[in-house]
Amino acid sequence: SLHDALPICQNFTMPAGYITEDGVDYLVRTGDDIRDIDELKELVIFSLPLPGMAPITIADVADVVVTDDSDTMYSKLNGNDAVILSIQKQSEYSTADVASRIRDRMAEVEAKHEGVEMVALMDQGVYVDIVVGSITDNLLMGGALALLILLIFLRDIRPTIVVGIAIPISLVTALVLMYFSNVTLNVISMGGLALGVGMLVDNSIVVIENIYRMRSEGKSAKEAAVEGAKEVAGAITASTLTTISVFAPILFTQGLTRQIFTDMGLTIAYSLVASLAIALTLVPMLASRVITKDFKGKEQKLKGVMNWYTKVVEFSLRRKGLVLVTFIALLVVSIIGALSMGTEFFPATNTGQLMVIVQMPEGSSLEETIVVADEVAHIVAQVDYVDNVGASLGGGMGLGMLGFGGAGGSSTTENISIYVLVDEGNVGKSPDIIREIRDKTEHIDADISVGDSGADMGSMLGGRGVSIIVSGREFSVLEDMARDVAKIIASVDGTMEVSHGIERTEPEIRVIVDKEKSIAHGLTGAQVFIEINELLKDEGVDTT
Secondary structure, three states: OHHHHOOOOEEEEEEEEEEEEEEEEEEEEEEEOOOOOHHHHEEEEEEEOOOOOOOEEHHOOHHHHOOHHHHHOOOEEOOEOOOOOOOOOOOOHHHHHHHHHHHHHHHHHHHHHHOOOOOOOOOOHHHHHHHHHHHHHHHHHHHHHHHHHHHHHHOHHHHHHHHHHHHHHHHHHHHHHHHOOOOOOHHHHHHHHHHHHHHHHHHHHHHHHHHHHHHHOOOOOHHHHHHHHHHHHHHHHHHHHHHHHHHHHHHHHHOOOHHHHHHHHHHHHHHHHHHHHHHHHHHHHHHHHHOOOOOOOOHHHHHHHHHHHHHHHHHHHOHHHHHHHHHHHHHHHHHHHHHOOOOOOOOOOOOOOOOOOOOOOOOHHHHHHHHHHHHHHHHHHHOOOEEEEEEEOOOOOHHHHHOOOOOOOOOOOOEEEEHHHHHHHHHHHHHHHHHHHHHHHOOOOOOOEEEEEEOHHHHHHHOOOOOOOOOOOOHHHHHHHHHHHHHHHOOOOOOOOOOOOOOOOOOHHHOOOOOHHHOOOOOHHHHHHHHHHHHHHOOOOOOO
């Protein structure tokens, strides 16, 4: 029988899944890209099961040529013509690792080819590095401060060393539990570790202090370790379980909250369980070996603090009413302060990677768009602390995800994407740079949006800014209402880049086919379309 004609879908490559062999996961990739024009010419369209009949290729039925369409493209870097590459990682790989390797390869290309300059205009890995670095710093700083406080109050390096050993062991134990419950190291889970590092030492500090106290009262090292841990075991277990119970309900929530905070809740719970186990086992054992020196009477060093605390407690007991009124007043002030602070879904972080979206008026020509693009890019380049400026025509890289107005994803000649890199030493000045760009581009006849392209987590997960939905059945009425609401919002102090949300439409010329006349001339509507389409393919068509 004859084979069915095959669709031309050969220029295709896509991961199909994994095969596991000897504990190694192999990615199975199906298909291959067409490498050059010769291979495209020889691409088989279909084969006929006739003896001696060669397969039909594209070259048999069509002319295959390479066309230079650079005059319809616009890509510049710091005023020079450029090529913009958009690279996306595969889902199973780390963003930070892939971005780091790409930066290394860019440096190799620059070193190999003289005169070539490569700049990463948008790098998601930078944001990940900033967050991970900040969390790591907080984790290390939190552990160091916890040990410092313990050293100040106990005034002995030996119990401090015991707690210092307990911190990394608790963290490693938590990591093991995370591994077996498929919780990866990400921004949320690492935030849970950083949040839990302060609580990690709570149980160990309670145990070591009680052992230290019993040791100072003259008990032997082993007896103090056993009795000291046993005496506070119930208290620290209850304390740990109450803290875990605060985070456990997150596991039973639904929607975005569950997706975001489940890793954090599990990480904190694992950290606390690990710290409890370490405090009741490892800490007493180490204390029995480390706190062996007889130091009876050493508690006198804190006697002054204890005397002061005793006076404070006695004063509070004598004046219960004053204490209650004071703390109720503080509670009220705290509530008022919390309500006046305002809320946001995710705080914006300065990454130094800014995005300027220029939306031209409807029907703007390519030449007009390029003139405005050059002007805006020149203005941005003159702003203080701006290091690199890249511009391209079309939707750009990932703008839809970042929520920059209605420009994301469009590839018309009315949409300009300008990528701005702030000088590395002045990333903190990004908000001032954004305001300056807005001020200096107000006179341009186009809609201009400016923001940080790499740090607005709220825009990635839930949209950018505040969204108001207007619902109804009459679309014309909805359009008027949307414009009115947009005007009201724009009049509110502090709002900027307000969009009414009505989709832009391209100007069009509609050809209505008179069916009776077309039939009289032996033409169908489809044939009229084909003729008009052929005419419009030629450059310089007279539209009069």
